[in-house]
Amino acid sequence: xxxxxxxxxxxxxxxxxxxxxxxxxxxxxxxxxxxxxxxxxxxxxxxxxxxxxxxxxxxxxxxxxxxxxxxxxxxxxxxxxxxxxxxxxxxxxxxxxxxxxxxxxxxxxxxxxxxxxxxxxxxxxxxxxxxxxxxxxxxxxxxxxxxxxxxxxxxxxxxxxxxxxxxxxxxxxxxxxxxxxxxxxxxxxxxxxxxxxxxxxxxxxxxxxxxxxxxxxxxxxxxxxxxxxxxxxxxxxxxxxxxxxxxxxxxxxxxxxxxxxxxxxxxxxxxxxxxxxxxxxxxx
Amino acid sequence: xxxxxxxxxxxxxxxxxxxxxxxxxxxxxxxxxxxxxxxxxxxxxxxxxxxxxxxxxxxxxxxxxxxxxxxxxxxxxxxxxxxxxxxxxxxxxxxxxxxxxxxxxxxxxxxxxxxxxxxxxxxxxxxxxxxxxxxxxxxxxxxxxxxxxxxxxxxxxxxxxxxxxxxxxxxxxxxxxxxxxxxxxxxxxxxxxxxxxxxxxxxxxxxxxxxxxxxxxxxxxxxxxxxxxxxxxxxxxxxxxxxxxxxxxxxxxx
Numbered sequence: 194x195x196x197x198x199x200x201x202x203x204x205x206x207x208x209x210x211x212x213x214x215x216x217x218x219x220x221x222x223x224x225x226x227x228x229x230x231x232x233x234x235x236x237x238x239x240x241x242x243x244x245x246x247x248x249x250x251x252x253x254x255x256x257x258x259x260x261x262x263x264x265x266x267x268x269x270x271x272x273x274x275x276x277x278x279x280x281x282x283x284x285x286x287x288x289x290x291x292x293x294x295x296x297x298x299x300x301x302x303x304x305x306x307x308x309x310x311x312x313x314x315x316x317x318x319x320x321x322x323x324x325x326x327x328x329x330x331x332x333x334x335x336x337x338x339x340x341x342x343x344x345x346x347x348x349x350x351x352x353x354x355x356x357x358x359x360x361x362x363x364x365x366x367x368x369x370x371x372x373x374x375x376x377x378x379x380x381x382x383x384x385x386x387x388x389x390x391x392x393x394x395x396x397x398x399x400x401x402x403x404x405x406x407x408x409x410x411x412x413x414x415x416x417x418x419x420x421x422x423x424x425x426x427x428x429x430x431x432x433x434x435x436x437x438x439x440x441x442x443x444x445x446x447x448x449x450x451x452x453x454x455x456x457x458x459x460x461x462x463x464x465x466x467x468x469x470x471x472x473x474x475x476x477x
Numbered sequence: 478x479x480x481x482x483x484x485x486x487x488x489x490x491x492x493x494x495x496x497x498x499x500x501x502x503x504x505x506x507x508x509x510x511x512x513x514x515x516x517x518x519x520x521x522x523x524x525x526x527x528x529x530x531x532x533x534x535x536x537x538x539x540x541x542x543x544x545x546x547x548x549x550x551x552x553x554x555x556x557x558x559x560x561x562x563x564x565x566x567x568x569x570x571x572x573x574x575x576x577x578x579x580x581x582x583x584x585x586x587x588x589x590x591x592x593x594x595x596x597x598x599x600x601x602x603x604x605x606x607x608x609x610x611x612x613x614x615x616x617x618x619x620x621x622x623x624x625x626x627x628x629x630x631x632x633x634x635x636x637x638x639x640x641x642x643x644x645x646x647x648x649x650x651x652x653x654x655x656x657x658x659x660x661x662x663x664x665x666x667x668x669x670x671x672x673x674x675x676x677x678x679x680x681x682x683x684x685x686x687x688x689x690x691x692x693x694x695x696x697x698x699x700x701x702x703x704x705x706x707x708x709x710x711x712x713x714x715x716x717x718x719x720x721x722x723x724x725x726x727x728x729x730x731x
Contacts, residue, residue, distance in 0.1 A: 286538060356575035360637070363533060364588035364644055365565030374587070375577060 233448025248441040258422030265331025266395040274342030282350045302340035307400040309337045314404040328418040330406020338391035345387015349380040382471040389464035393457045399426035425453040484509040484678050490544035499525045501702045512679045514689035517699035523682045527650050531567035532560035567648040568641035573657050574633035576625035584625045588644045611639035631662025651681040667692050690714050698722045
């Protein structure tokens, strides 16, 4: 009897430990970054160009570059992803071909990001001769987050009750109008949540942009989508490995990491808030 | 059974879900401005037949129709017939009330707007007329901009009827329209059906035999995909031709 209770307690202790250790690791990580990075944060840091071989000045071009790349990725991936999801879940006749496409999408989600980077280098930079620029980087990041957006959109479309579709079609409204006016508006919150999570992912990735868009240093801000840009994750990488003054730039590295993490977590937080707000408002 | 004034006829209709034959050789005439009830035990094919009359079964993958469904002289399953046009003429009310998560006003105008009713005046007239026809106007005339989801189940179902009527259909198909409603709401819908048949042809599937007896002029009894008997309601419920019908309506099976 007591042996059984002991086993039960031991088991609970193990699972509890597992959960808490994850929370503790994340907490420790965030606190460490915050403590080390907060000192570097200032208005100057957020609004100025790097100076003196990046040992002074700010990271504004990198923040701006990450914004451009992420916005570009979303502009490319959102229409493509939503359209694919509509086709997969609303139009396509479920069968072997569709199953293969779905497996393909899932595999795409599991492809390491460096592979996307090399793919982008091969296709956009070299073959299509865009060069290393915002366009190439945004396209590559767009492909990276496509599976996330397709998955979230399909999920959101499926959650719209079948009875809404029937009601609309039963009124003599075409399938396309039904999707446009009934299904999509009701799926939109879910689609947006998924897309925002995609934004977080795109903003934080280094590997896909290091060959396709990111520059070590740019003296000027980009003037077109065919210019190279600095980007936060790549800037961290550069400061930590490629600089001549690694020791001098250390506070700036922490500062940049802090900005990046805050940005990604902030975007995720927005998604969580939107989702919980919509769940409360949902009435069917 | 042949009538002069039929609006829909089915001719030797077979229907398949994959390899399962859900309807076998169904031939029926539905008379204009009458209420026809389809009754029978679960799985007998009555809902399948109803959904076949405005091609709602098209939406299910792997289904197949044989035979003809003639609506005003045309086979609605002919190639070149757009099911969307058919559904405008033959409206449908479903088992569970399914208003859109929009305002009451927008629920009614949703279909007509997409069919070119653009002016605000025309829309307002249409909303009032449709809601009056569905005996819901008095209850909702002051809350037209409230979400339809805030109405009670019975009100929602009458809204769905009004929404279907706003398309000015010729025929109204009702698939167990009261099975999710309480007795008072059910009585209201039954009264409504009696009103509506002056202007519309109504075909109603029901599980409730008393309901069929109360509201319909003709009744068809289905069993295992076959139309067993089709007669004026009074005759079918008092002196049925078939033994199976008698056994079903007296509750010996089903």
